[in-house]
Amino acid sequence: MAGRHFGEIEGIEEGALFATREDLSAADVHRPLQAGISGSQGEGSDSIVVSGGYEDDEDFGDLIVYTGHGGRDANTGEQIEDQAFARGNAALARNKALGLPVRVIRGSQLDSPFAPEHGYRYDGLYFVDEFWEETGRSGYKVWRYRLQKNLIASQPALKPGAEPPTRVERRQVTTTRIVRDTQLSIRVKQIYDYCCQVCGIRLDTPAGPYAEGAHIKPLGVPHDGPDHGSNILCLCPNHHVLFDDGAIALTDELEVLGLDMRRKLTTKHEINFEYIRYHREHFGVLIK
């Protein structure tokens, strides 16, 4: 992890201005002096600069459709070949699989009503909620990322100037299922190489392996379970749903209750049995 820091930088408020890329780098807000994407394929991307380098970028404020890097002529800046799914482009996709936020910095060169007048502005944390390839304006393939500032249960974002939702659309309430994820749970998932502790399945995606960190005793009110490794399991999404909804639970011997077959949880890290019991006695009470 060599010091790559995801999330806010202490002492840097949203809206903070920086005159130059050097200043951004010195403040650890965006370390690379040239690259628009900071990060690596394995870790994800910790920050990006949106500064108008790519003609395909679209800026809606809390929603940005960002273009990956590469494929441009070093002298003219024109797109001369397809972008590869590598380096920064793969890093930014990894954020989606890991649920990691990326710091977004807007530059004054950006052709957008949200661009700062001068220099660079730190604009907060965004989440990568989609990535895909398409043919850009240049005719070459580019990678694209949908970045959202707030992941709220809401209607899908509307294009500026689009008609407001009709009554019929308002009735189709868009709802969400939320899976929490934390830096700590990423470490637990690494221990299991992203294999589910219940079934052993690992979901391999172009953005890297995917699993979910499941808190055994839930975080927050009223359970106040800790965000600690001993309170986290590495599960596939299916077993995460079953665990959270009380369809499966664990005995003190770590046998999985609620499955058709007898199966023990795979364990390679220490789990606190107090949390296992809390989950079983609160969430697992309907298992026959």
Added chain:
Amino acid sequence: MAGRHFGEIEGIEEGALFATREDLSAADVHRPLQAGISGSQGEGSDSIVVSGGYEDDEDFGDLIVYTGHGGRDANTGEQIEDQAFARGNAALARNKALGLPVRVIRGSQLDSPFAPEHGYRYDGLYFVDEFWEETGRSGYKVWRYRLQKNLIASQPALKPGAEPPTRVERRQVTTTRIVRDTQLSIRVKQIYDYCCQVCGIRLDTPAGPYAEGAHIKPLGVPHDGPDHGSNILCLCPNHHVLFDDGAIALTDELEVLGLDMRRKLTTKHEINFEYIRYHREHFGVLIK
């Protein structure tokens, strides 16, 4: 579905006041005149009244820890036996599996700083993000529901008066994976009896069967896929992740690309091949 309406009621703004339960019922905001939970086990709960009937309710404003119904003496209102997981209690749990919002109405009898002074107030849509059983203050078992007004990527909620997060905690950014769900996708899931169209798996939980409605061409900017049945698949969470992240895609013959084995999508409703192609050519380009 006999007219049970989930979500907002046209013409009723958040904050609307009602003098009596009769008025609430006449406005379709909360139909039952006595029961605190409106709904059925199959459909979920469309509305609840939080009015201080249960001593275990906890009100934090945008977060409510709500107590299920039943087990009380009809005359004294005291808890005299364990609550069953049935009727309204099962209905409210179903909301979690279906991703359905519930209208929340607060009554003036509620012992909370968020209660209205008189009568009843419609306080907007909440989501059930957890349900469990615990021993209430009475010593009897009660069902409990964590209701959240806004599902935002954020720190777990803090108890009022709790210490603000320390620097270490702030670094553990809590992130989310969001799965959209709509009334329309519930209808598609019903067609498949909640079995995944890729693998046939159905997740059975105490809250009923669980599957996810996956939009083939994504909703919102910049894809603008429609919220229409022909653009929705019924998938288990694992195959939903794989589909959204471009690890699987579909041929025009509905063969599933990206799996170890040859498999065709199960289909019992009409799918628009334009959306299948859009997904494959944008999201599925890295499948070998």
